[in-house]
Amino acid sequence: MQIHVMKHLVVLFFILVLSSSVKAQIENTSSQTQSEFMTQSKPKLVVGIVVDQMRYDYLTRFYNKYGEGGFKRMVKEGYNCKNNHFNYVPTYTGPGHTSVYTGTTPKYHGIISNNWYDKQIKAMVYCTQDDSVQSVGTMDISGKMSPKRMKTTTFGDENRLFTQMKGKTIGISVKDRGAILPAGHTANGAFWFQGKEEGNWISSTYYMDKLPKWVTDFNTAGWAKKYLKVWNTLYDIKLYSESGSDLNDFEGGFVGKETATFPYDLNALKDRNGGYEIIKATPYGNSLTADFAIAAIDGEQLGQDNITDILTVSFSSTDYVGHNFGVNSKEIEDTYLRLDLDLERLFKALDEKVGYGEYTVFLTSDHGAIEVPSYLQSLKIPAGYLDNIKTRQNLDMFMRATYKAGDLIENISNDQVFLNRAKIKEMHLDLDDVQEAIVNELITYDHIDKVYSAETMNTSSFTTGVEELLQKGFNQKRSGDVIMVADPGFISYNKTGSTHGSAFNYDTHVPLLFFGKGIKHGETLQKTEITDIAPTISALLSISFPNGCIGSPLSFVLD
């Protein structure tokens, strides 16, 4: 009882102290200008971190092996949204990064995939490809990139507008799309990694005419070269009890090494694996990203005044490792244990350079990944592989038999069928009828579980399940005429390694952690969606929401 009374007294004391300090603050503001008051309550820097292909369970499965300064620091000091999901398909990298920063889905932002069939020019296009700009820092075409296909603004764009273009935005990732899409249309710079014989960070004339001095200094200092070394496990491999055996039938590996087992001599393997490209496919790609991000804080003077800057960092090597070795591999476990140390290094640099409590960080992913289906099969869980070539052949046969024409289908990609609309018109066929006939044909194929027409997507309103996710991923202007959904556990991929793209939990459930200035400590199992991140950061900064934003601020996260 006495302890109870004491508790009440302590609480009362704090309420009194707090209310008097709030009163003092209000009185103080009368002598301050409005803008001083506004900027003082905001973080000097917001750091958005996307860990490419990070499933939610990577946070929990490896938790006991993480150090105190990386993932655990975010959990222990910040807010953990444990039931955070993608709310559209396809769950790919380009759409994922775009949705995190725009607070909307492919239906509105238009990044419907990484590569898609462009109905107007009748060719495949890449999400950040831009032939109207030039590479900066390389002669290779890998710099001819911009965010022009993204239709909506990011919270970085809104922060630029709000601050009269004084708040900077910088985007960084070894993957071009991981750097470009998060940073938005008005970014001061986006930088990505050119492997092959170069091993340099590059950009495009969309942002600048030549690389800033800090970037060329970084490139000439040989940071990439030092990672062409032996990749062995961080700790004794016997301690890696949270993943499968190192030697198994479910992993890819590198060209030039017979088994997908530790150790990997990157210097010896580089010539047959894309030169410096091999770094991207190991945890050292993440280390190099952290090195470069820390250099950017100094080089761009991020978070050095009261006008909020935005730094977007994507750790993409986790995705390459997952695709190659699968989600249950020793290689994945080692990659996350090492990423944890890179995060610790980055947070320490932020404490030092921006100041403890002066910046805000969020961490999420652009999609999850499936357990290797051949592994699931070995455990009697329904899973398997779709044969896209056979699907195409069967559908072509059906179209010839039904319409006596061999060229009614222009393209099948990303589980969507694109019809030859000119030919349909010429043959006086009804577009809706042709779509519906294909729906009724495809649904009879093995392991195709659902099929919908564009007409259905345009005229129905789905509010639950896979159908809702399909609709939020469906862009009337850019998407196809018919959409297929495979059975859970079924993918179009090699029989080794993991992939992603579906509306199922293994692809939609990803971590969402916030910490730093303006963030409460806590956790929730309440469902949050990927499109809630951008409005939450916008609310934290008191700026306009991105123009296509459909999410809601997570008020319980904010102080």
Ligand SMILES: [Zn+2]
């Ligand atoms: Zn990705």
